[in-house]
Amino acid sequence: MKRITVLVAAAVSLLAGTAPAGAQPLGADSALDRFHHQRLDWKACGDKELDAAGAQCADVTVPLSYAEPRGRTISVAISRLKATNSARRRGIMLSNPGGPGGSGLGMMLAVKQRMTADVVSRYDLIGMDPRGVGRSTPVDCEWPVGTALRSSGADRAAFDRTVRFQADLARRCAATEGALLPHITTRNTARDMDVVRAALGESKASYFGWSYGTYLGSVYTQMFPHRSDRVVLDSAVDSKRYGPRMFQDMGEPNEAGLDDWAKWAAARDAEYHFGTTARQVRAFVEDLVRRAARQPIRVGEHQVDQHALPLMLFGPLADSRHNALLASAVRTFADAADGKPVRPGPELERDLRFLLNPEPATQNSAQSAILCGDVAFPRAPEWYWRNIQRSRASQPVYGSFANGIAPCAFWAPPVEEPTTVRNSVPALIVQATGDTRTAYASGVDLHRAMTGSRLVTLQDVRIHAVFGNYPNICVENTVNTYLRDGALPRADLTCRDD
Incomplete structure (x- = not known):
């Protein structure tokens, strides 16, 4: 309910040159003009489910290194499910399914099933394979195994x-x-998201993320607070815990x-x-x-x-x-x-x-x-x-x-310091107390760090990723109301299993 106050305060902060730590400089866009104004070639996705849903796909050109935007480029694949009512359309909703390393082109097909018709009417739902993943210049280390995740054993x-x-x-x-490895980072993916936003002709982007996707989304709000619209972070990772502590x-x-x-x-x-x-x-x-x-x-x-x-x-x-x-x-x-x-x-x-x-x-x-x-x-x-x-x-x-x-x-040391998320960008954080992947305390801590957020707790349910994955009327009503009206709950909210 404090959204207008928060946005005014954020605007004053930006004009005064006191944007949140980690935010992109406001003058950084000029070197990226050719990426921001590129024309996208929309076509069939070549995926059975996406094509059946009427989605279109395109490749977005981005710099490999944002420190050298005139150097080598790579492509990032996105999908689009268009808003069903152009007269009521609000804008775009970017997304990420988690992982990290999850392909996101088809993610919004599932999420859309739990959106009300008036929400679906308002947004172009954008799926995306992050850089290094799927169709977006994928990393392949030629491993003999599928993932590095292993137990260290008994002795x-x-x-x-x-x-x-x-x-x-x-x-x-x-x-x-x-x-390639030095450039496959969350901060660069957040920058790619902002190129996608600009290439789609939008001044702001809404966002929905599961799991690691909440870390990516919160990093985006830290780097681009003035371009963040309605943000839903489901099964959240707090930036202070990202890494070994996670x-x-x-x-x-x-x-x-x-x-x-x-x-x-x-x-x-x-x-x-x-x-x-x-x-x-x-x-x-x-x-x-x-x-x-x-x-x-x-x-x-x-x-x-x-x-x-x-x-x-x-x-x-x-x-x-x-x-x-x-x-x-x-x-x-x-x-x-x-x-x-x-x-x-x-x-x-x-x-x-x-x-x-x-x-x-x-x-x-x-x-x-x-x-x-x-x-x-x-x-x-x-x-x-x-x-x-x-x-x-x-x-x-x-x-x-x-x-x-x-x-x-x-590994070689990271080329950038990790992002600490601490801002007042409005966001809705959804967290189940029985989540085995992103601990409940992590969502609570992210809520504290994002002072403009509200926390929706799904009590006593063992589930990771709620909205669009685990049916719950209370969570769905809250998320849909926020995405439709921009109205966060007056206070944090606890939902029970249906």
């Missing part, structure tokens, strides 16, 4: 193997994509999520045979991880060891609607460990193949490229080992992952 020998594994991934990236924050909520799932599975012991109490089910899972440490579990063509198994359980744990999917995966791994012939279901096969045997189109070295390009991680392996050891008692399944070493420990 020092396993940890030392993980150190060597991560160092090798970093070496491969430096060898194959060394010239991963450490995952340990506790994933253990809590495992406890929550264990209660569900215990009530279905007749089907899954893990145990009749939550404690027995948890003990079953912990023992399964220990068995993978003693002997990798063969599932189909895949060998699942102590480094991979916790990650295979990590995915479905993020959504309580996937309880049965997680139980089926645990049953499959347990049967395989017992020597029984098993065939993984299609979802498990897809996840195994991505983690262990990726196709060129599914490899995700861009995730590490963005993280490591944004933030300097501690370099000493002992720092990670000490944190892992401290976490083992309270986080027996996920502590070795959440505190583990990453390729970033062996």
